[in-house]
Amino acid sequence: MSLKVLVGCKRVIDYAVKIRVRPDKLGVVTDGIKHSMNPFDEIAIEEAVRLKEKNIVKEVIAVSCGPTQAQETIRTALAMGADRGIHVEVPAKEMEKLEPLHVSKILAKLAEKEQAELVIVGKQAIDDDTNATAQMTAGILNWPQATFASKIEKKDDFLEVIREIDGGLETIKVKLPAVVSADLRLNEPRYATLPNIMKAKKKKIEKMKPADLGVDTTPHFEVIEVTDPPAREAGIKVEDVDTLLLKLKEVGRI
């Protein structure tokens, strides 16, 4: 099997960290805060590595856009089993404004350059929750997409993917080459064992800039304000259903 798979992994604030809004209200505090790989991207990497172990895929390439620290994220991917990494250098200040459209263009260009036949990313990043990169990458490449994947099986020249949708599960067929986005129940990512972390040091990480791929990272929109959600208030008890309906009407809920 000569299939090459490109996996996007984003460096985000760790899921366990308590997020704080910056004093300038234009973002959240990131300095000195613990970062790690986006959990859905971990699932994507795990799936790619499993496909390699099943001999369905020949090579797993981990890609991350970001400042120097993004290399740590790539190293984690390498320690989990990816073969090599590509670090698309985006300085920290620019990274704040990097949009899914930019990332999609980058991934599309890399998929073409590497002649990958499969692109897997997490369904969304836990910082911006945009859930757009997989879809846009497929659009730019004009490839079929299988998003919210909870199971992937290769059959001949297509993938049979079970998707998690609001109504339940949907099974679709996508011809290769394709873009897939990983949902929570696709798999349980392995731990990067200590020996594998040491072995990963020998794996190559190629560095490049968005401009090298002909991608312009000028932002298309501007963040005007970031605020905390309103503090949770205590509820009130009412005596009967009529009062309940009245109260709900009062606050505009019905």
Added chain:
Amino acid sequence: VNNNMALLWRSLPRTLACTSLRSLNSRLLHKGAGASLCHHQVARKFEVARGLNPSPLTILSKDEEMMKETVAKFAREKIFPLVRKMDAESNMDESVYRGMFDNGFMAIEVETEYGGCGSTFFVANLVIEELAKVDASVSVTCDIQNTLINTLFRNLGTDEQKDKYLPKLAAEYTGSFCLSEAEAGSDAFSMKTTAVKDGSHFVINGSKMWISSAPHSGVFLVMANANPSAGYKGITCFIVDAGTPGLSIGKKEDKLGLRASNTCSVHFDNVRVPEENILGQLGQGYKYAIEMLNEGRIGIGAQMVGLAQGCLDSTVPYILQRKQFGKRLFDFQAMQHTVAYLATEIEAARLLVYNSARLKEAGHPFIKQAAMAKLYSSEVATRVTSKCIELMGGVGFTKDYPVEKFYRDCKIGTIYEGTSHIQLNTIAKLLEKDYIS
């Protein structure tokens, strides 16, 4: 500025000091730099001049960070949920035991060709520390394997012995280090276990006590005296496979703490081992034991630091949220002072441990610092855990909260791998040499 200059002057070779200091001095005076900036600039210039590249002890390299993160993740997700159960049942869960092997925790320094990680002594200590933040029993199992068993094989083993045992120790089973006896603790060399030569074999007879991991170990490193008339100079280290006829494991001790780590007596009743099973050389066992324990105590230091940190980490969130008299417990100055003092002690202990590990790795003398690290960190652990129970109040006294386990687990720290008094003896002996020579 003048004070800093004086200090540097005294510590530098004269020629360098004369020219550089004068030129720096004038540059700094003219630039009107503030006191702190001056110190940095001067320090940096002379660091470069002396060919040193010092870095803060607690700042880790990227590799070390990554290893530490991985262990922390495993400990949090796979060990933490089972801690209370393992303590109650006095047994380590199979998934935790296997997990340690599968994730490479049991052979950190062992070379990759034997299935190890090929990493460093410092990383081994980081792993021990991270595990201890969650469960000190799991940590000690990892510590013994890495700092005692693997080290003995790596340093003293023949190629055949290394080929035979290191891969198994990396992937399959623990090893047990058998030195202490019922009548030989601190006075280890008064041991009564003997090894009598019989043709090309040795016959071992005796009983060892306080042997960790005995029930599931695949190999035992047994210190036995092959020449009692020579006193301690007859002590020899023998490799004894589990299942060798005559080797039996006694009942598990019912301990105050470290309950998930099995501790048993091990009996040798005419156990025959071929002379190829001598590790190192005949009659050199006493030396090996001392050398290995000198390193092993850094590992124990790391365990105690991790334990103390884990205990404090379980306590502070509680007192940040519990209210009495309309205020958080942490809002009372006495509570703040207590916590601040405990945190300071843990930091100091950690620095002793990290520095002795770095000294050893860099090939510098480290025995005094290692003894200080073990002594201090084990005593800090007892103070921190004791105080944390008080800070938690009544709930700290129940098994529903983790602090009482940390309190019980820490107590062995001042006792095993050389009691605090033995450490003090070691430090004093080395100090004497510093002043006499």
